Amino acid sequence: MAKERDLRSYMNNNYPKTSERVPDGVVKVGDPLFKGWQAIGYGRYLVGALIMLAIPILIDPEIIPALEGVDSPIPFIQGGFGIRVLVVTGIWILLALGLSVVVGMAGLLDLGYVAFFMLGAYTTAFMTPSGGADQFHIVEWPNVAALPFAVLVCVLAGIALGIPTLRLRGDYLAIVTLGFHEIVRQTANNLTITNGSRGIPGIERPDVGLPLSLGGVNTEFGVLSSHTYWMFLLVPAIILAVIMIRHLEDSRVGRYWTAIREDEVAASAMGVPVVKMKVLAFAIGASTSGVAGWIFAGYATFISPNNFPLLYSILILAAVVIGGLGSISGAVLGAILVTGLPEVVREASGGQTIFGFDPETGRIAIFGFLLVVVMIFRPGGLLAPRRRRIELSEASAAEGVIIDESAQPSKDELEYAASIHEDAQRKEGD
Amino acid sequence: MTGLILGFLYALIALGYTMVYGVLKLINFAHDVIFATGGIAVFYLFGLWLGITEPVTGAELALVVTAALLIGGLASSGAAAALERLAYRPLRRRNAARLSYLITAIGASFFMTYMYQQDFLLGTGKRSFPNFMDRQSAVTEDFLGTRVTDIMFLVVVTSIVCLIVLDRFINKTRTGRSIRALSEDITASQLMGVNVDRVIVTTFVVGGFFAGVAGVLYGMRFGNVVFNMGFIPGLKAFTAAVLGGIGNIRGAMVGGLTLGLVEHLSSVCIGSEWKNVVAFSVLVLVLIFKPTGIMGERMGG
Numbered sequence: 001m002a003k004e005r006d007l008r009s010y011m012n013n014n015y016p017k018t019s020e021r022v023p024d025g026v027v028k029v030g031d032p033l034f035k036g037w038q039a040i041g042y043g044r045y046l047v048g049a050l051i052m053l054a055i056p057i058l059i060d061p062e063i064i065p066a067l068e069g070v071d072s073p074i075p076f077i078q079g080g081f082g083i084r085v086l087v088v089t090g091i092w093i094l095l096a097l098g099l100s101v102v103v104g105m106a107g108l109l110d111l112g113y114v115a116f117f118m119l120g121a122y123t124t125a126f127m128t129p130s131g132g133a134d135q136f137h138i139v140e141w142p143n144v145a146a147l148p149f150a151v152l153v154c155v156l157a158g159i160a161l162g163i164p165t166l167r168l169r170g171d172y173l174a175i176v177t178l179g180f181h182e183i184v185r186q187t188a189n190n191l192t193i194t195n196g197s198r199g200i201p202g203i204e205r206p207d208v209g210l211p212l213s214l215g216g217v218n219t220e221f222g223v224l225s226s227h228t229y230w231m232f233l234l235v236p237a238i239i240l241a242v243i244m245i246r247h248l249e250d251s252r253v254g255r256y257w258t259a260i261r262e263d264e265v266a267a268s269a270m271g272v273p274v275v276k277m278k279v280l281a282f283a284i285g286a287s288t289s290g291v292a293g294w295i296f297a298g299y300a301t302f303i304s305p306n307n308f309p310l311l312y313s314i315l316i317l318a319a320v321v322i323g324g325l326g327s328i329s330g331a332v333l334g335a336i337l338v339t340g341l342p343e344v345v346r347e348a349s350g351g352q353t354i355f356g357f358d359p360e361t362g363r364i365a366i367f368g369f370l371l372v373v374v375m376i377f378r379p380g381g382l383l384a385p386r387r388r389r390i391e392l393s394e395a396s397a398a399e400g401v402i403i404d405e406s407a408q409p410s411k412d413e414l415e416y417a418a419s420i421h422e423d424a425q426r427k428e429g430d
Numbered sequence: 431m432t433g434l435i436l437g438f439l440y441a442l443i444a445l446g447y448t449m450v451y452g453v454l455k456l457i458n459f460a461h462d463v464i465f466a467t468g469g470i471a472v473f474y475l476f477g478l479w480l481g482i483t484e485p486v487t488g489a490e491l492a493l494v495v496t497a498a499l500l501i502g503g504l505a506s507s508g509a510a511a512a513l514e515r516l517a518y519r520p521l522r523r524r525n526a527a528r529l530s531y532l533i534t535a536i537g538a539s540f541f542m543t544y545m546y547q548q549d550f551l552l553g554t555g556k557r558s559f560p561n562f563m564d565r566q567s568a569v570t571e572d573f574l575g576t577r578v579t580d581i582m583f584l585v586v587v588t589s590i591v592c593l594i595v596l597d598r599f600i601n602k603t604r605t606g607r608s609i610r611a612l613s614e615d616i617t618a619s620q621l622m623g624v625n626v627d628r629v630i631v632t633t634f635v636v637g638g639f640f641a642g643v644a645g646v647l648y649g650m651r652f653g654n655v656v657f658n659m660g661f662i663p664g665l666k667a668f669t670a671a672v673l674g675g676i677g678n679i680r681g682a683m684v685g686g687l688t689l690g691l692v693e694h695l696s697s698v699c700i701g702s703e704w705k706n707v708v709a710f711s712v713l714v715l716v717l718i719f720k721p722t723g724i725m726g727e728r729m730g731g
Contacts, residue, residue: 175672179710186707321533365544371537379526
């Protein structure tokens with residue numbers, strides 16, 4: 001009963017927003033800190049952005065020359081190398097956000113997500129001048145102009161992959177998406193325009209036209225040449241993606257996705273356009289990886305199929321699940337763990353071996369071990385989404401007790417139920 | 431012939447995927463390491479400890495090969511059973527979501543693969559497999575126009591024997607019946623008195639055994655072992671299982687052979703660099719027209 005009512009109020013759009021549905025005991029509603037955090041609204045994103053930007057600026061010796069050769073106060077993030085790790089982490093956060101739409105919200109198991117990332121990067125490479133080699137681009141536009149096309153190509157690829165394959169059940173979809181990744185990668189490996197496995201060198205960096213000059217060392221006008229400057233591109237992109245997904249989650253579309261994820265048959269019986277919504281999830285998920293691909297192509301200036309191994313598709317899925325399926329903060333945390341953890345292990349080990357085990361080469365082994373441990377002790381992920389936690393607390397509560405006030409039947413529903421009851425009694429009387 | 435050999439190896443590995451999937455509805459992503467374990471165990475025991483590196487002949491050969499196949503199979507069975515006990519069973523006790531299983535499997539696969547990469551085990555490079563069977567000598571120089579080496583012959587015979595044994599095991603024995611029951615409905619078979627935990631372990635052990643045999647054959651055929659030797663064959667075998675209809679044992683055989691032949695034909699006709707593209711395209715096409723694979727999903731015959 002509760003599930004049916006849930007679904008109906010979903011469709012009627014009078015379901016409370018995810019951000020408002022916080023039952024007692026799950027998250028501390030009365031906590032003043034939490035209330036304050038909610039009250040500032042979009043200010044939250046601003047705070048987050050400032051923190052994310054402050055870290056690289058404060059440790060970049062290129063911006064603050066005094067930092068040259070000084071250990072940064074934040075452990076494991078040291079100087080130029082640390083900032084490069086941050087940029088890569090940022091790109092992975094974008095990817096994880098996109099994938100969390102596909103896997104977390106719509107419940108479609110996508111094991112080839114990095115294929116979209118790759119398409120975005122290659123589209124960028126084809127459209128910008130690349131190192132004087134004529135054959136590796138179709139048009140010679142400035143890097144920034146390639147962004148909409150990178151996104152467009154990814155969205156179209158998402159639709160093209162989605163339409164024929166979304167009839168398939170979960171696990172079949174997984175292998176088909178995995179195959180899609182391999183098809184894209186091998187094709188790039190074999191064509192002449194992609195220069196095969198040798199890759200495309202010398203991709204132009206974006207000229208954002210902003211007079212970015214922090215400190216005195218690297219002040220090339222507008223062109224993103226310093227690693228830290230890339231954070232100025234990544235952080236707004238991440239924030240925008242978060243806002244977009246947050247709004248989608250609470251929109252009619254997001255509820256359709258949840259309905260499909262929980263029970264596809266029931267959802268389609270309730271009139272959810274299942275295939276359309278699945279394709280939409282694929283397309284929206286692919287769009288953020290288009291942005292990520294565009295950023296990666298400009299940042300690395302060199303791309304080859306080896307930058308996009310199958311392993312990454314698997315790792316990014318691991319990031320989303322380990323963080324907490326369907327949770328935005330979980331996706332961010334997962335991406336940070338996947339990229340950051342191996343680096344932390346590398347730093348912390350300092351080249352020492354323990355009983356012949358070398359943490360530097362074995363860091364993926366450690367990561368794998370942690371994956372298993374996390375899944376055993378927190379099957380829902382580190383930051384299980386609020387909705388999932390509500391469901392869990394409802395399940396553990398005694399049957400019939402509904403914690404959430406707003407999930408009680410509405411007045412209309414009660415009247416409807418009463419009228420049915422009366423009808424039934426009248427018939428019995430006859 | 432090359433395609434056929436590859437197809438039989440894929441089929442052997444695919445059996446493990448398909449059995450575990452049939453019973454637990456779980457893609458056992460760690461199966462690739464189970465496969466590698468067989469090859470690596472034999473590499474250790476025969477190559478490093480017993481030091482059998484020269485080709486042997488006659489009865490000795492038969493003994494060594496049988497021992498190698500059995501030991502490889504048992505090593506993989508052990509690894510599979512350990513995997514089930516340590517990683518999957520705790521999840522089952524918690525009624526975890528299916529994605530948690532998948533991620534656990536991926537984690538276990540990473541863990542074992544990169545442990546093998548450690549210097550105290552295999553190290554990063556290729557290690558040559560003990561060539562106790564002469565890789566050059568041929569059974570016949572001309573079988574339908576191709577040269578068949580001893581090893582190729584061995585692969586075909588072993589695979590066919592394994593496939594027949596498994597098919598009989600699943601369809602005729604009591605344990606096989608339990609496995610089939612579990613794949614239909616776990617709760618119902620539990621109520622009927624099937625010891626679910628034991629049957630699940632058995633499934634892993636049997637699937638692991640065939641993967642281990644495949645691992646040894648793979649090592650003999652290609653002459654070396656690497657820490658991540660399982661990744662690509664594992665992926666292909668999984669594709670083969672899906673192609674044939676995952677959960678269906680005969681489907682795994684059909685899928686494996688189809689995939690091996692498709693790969694070989696495409697590398698002959700179009701060029702070997704396109705073989706993966708063709709293989710996966712065939713998979714996508716088959717699934718579009720027949721969403722549950724060539725043979726469907728039913729486990730028993």
